[in-house]
Amino acid sequence: xxxxxxxxxxxxxxxxxxxxxxxxxxxxxxxxxxxxxxxxxxxxxxxxxxxxxxxxxxxxxxxxxxxxxxxxxxxxxxxxxxxxxxxxxxxxxxxxxxxxxxxxxxxxxxxxxxxxxxxxxxxxxxxxxxxxxxxxxxxxxxxxxxxxxxxxxxxxxxxxxxxxxxxxxxxxxxxxxxxxxxxxxxxxxxxxxxxxxxxxxxxxxxxxxxxxxxxxxxxxxxxxxxxxxxxxxxxxxxxxxxxxxxxxxxxxxxxxxxxxxxxxxxxxxxxxxxxxxxxxxxxxxxxxxxxxxxxxxxx
Ligand SMILES: Nc1ncnc2c1ncn2[C@@H]1O[C@H](COP(=O)(O)OP(=O)(O)OP(=O)(O)O)[C@@H](O)[C@H]1O
Numbered sequence: 001x002x003x004x005x006x007x008x009x010x011x012x013x014x015x016x017x018x019x020x021x022x023x024x025x026x027x028x029x030x031x032x033x034x035x036x037x038x039x040x041x042x043x044x045x046x047x048x049x050x051x052x053x054x055x056x057x058x059x060x061x062x063x064x065x066x067x068x069x070x071x072x073x074x075x076x077x078x079x080x081x082x083x084x085x086x087x088x089x090x091x092x093x094x095x096x097x098x099x100x101x102x103x104x105x106x107x108x109x110x111x112x113x114x115x116x117x118x119x120x121x122x123x124x125x126x127x128x129x130x131x132x133x134x135x136x137x138x139x140x141x142x143x144x145x146x147x148x149x150x151x152x153x154x155x156x157x158x159x160x161x162x163x164x165x166x167x168x169x170x171x172x173x174x175x176x177x178x179x180x181x182x183x184x185x186x187x188x189x190x191x192x193x194x195x196x197x198x199x200x201x202x203x204x205x206x207x208x209x210x211x212x213x214x215x216x217x218x219x220x221x222x223x224x225x226x227x228x229x230x231x232x233x234x235x236x237x238x239x240x241x242x243x244x245x246x247x248x249x250x251x252x253x254x255x256x257x258x259x260x261x262x263x264x265x266x267x268x269x270x271x272x273x274x275x276x277x278x279x280x281x282x283x284x285x286x287x288x289x290x291x292x293x294x295x296x297x298x299x
Contacts, residue, residue, distance in 0.1 A: 002182075005057065031182075031201070110146055111124075225281070
């Protein structure tokens with residue numbers, strides 16, 4: 001049971017937006033799709049949901065093609081949010097739920113459950129344009145999950161939300177995953193992907209430059225981070241062998257080092273120089289990996 005992309009390519013005229021993409025996303029998994037602006041994430045999502053046809057390749061859900069007719073199986077939160085501004089929240093959700101094969105009598109209680117959970121129950125009879133952008137996003141999220149899809153595609157679900165709402169949405173996404181839904185989501189916020197996904201892919205110009213399990217991707221990166229807070233000048237570390245990057249922080253310094261051996265060596269070299277409040281060896285962050293692979297910072 002999985003979502004499979006087999007050699008999927010999408011060309012727009014002479015431009016290749018997605019290039020021979022092979023992915024296998026196990027059923028029930030939450031999968032992170034990363035990449036710089038224009039890398040091909042949204043195009044891939046549009047092909048998965050059947051809004052665009054691949055120029056080449058196949059997309060299979062449990063071994064069968066996923067087409068536009070399978071829309072009741074798929075939930076999609078698009079990047080460019082698009083609800084009808086003049087239509088009331090309830091009418092909008094009933095309309096979208098019915099499009100995905102639900103009965104009105106089933107939609108209303110499910111809708112109310114989610115509106116309450118997202119603390120927007122009092123907007124049920126308001127027009128969408130009367131809601132803030134963040135609250136409109138919650139409504140659009142509800143629209144994407146109301147029919148309990150088997151596959152849920154979330155394009156930048158957390159963008160534009162305040163930290164409290166990000167947490168609220170994250171909890172909801174995790175609960176949906178627990179029901180067995182397969183979730184693919186894109187984000188430019190690496191910490192969200194690190195927190196939620198076991199597997200991920202980084203696209204660059206339509207091709208995956210990193211693909212696999214987060215823990216293995218980190219392990220095979222070949223570098224680690226060393227955080228040091230010391231009450232003395234540590235600038236000499238910049239020239240120590242094995243130190244790849246030296247970044248002064250508001251407090252202390254963050255080093256990127258090539259091996260654990262370098263950490264041992266640095267630890268010894270700090271002895272006798274003064275007080276060390278923190279010495280912490282850490283895995284590389286996804287941001288480190290992204291910057292190196294895709295060549296862009298999203299901090
Ligand atoms: N309908 C279209 N016609 C022509 N070119 C397109 C079309 N849709 C996307 N593209 C091009 O395909 C490439 C991939 O775009 P896509 O929107 O998939 O990137 P993305 O990874 O989602 O980017 P972002 O992070 O900015 O949302 C871009 O170069 C884009 O200009």
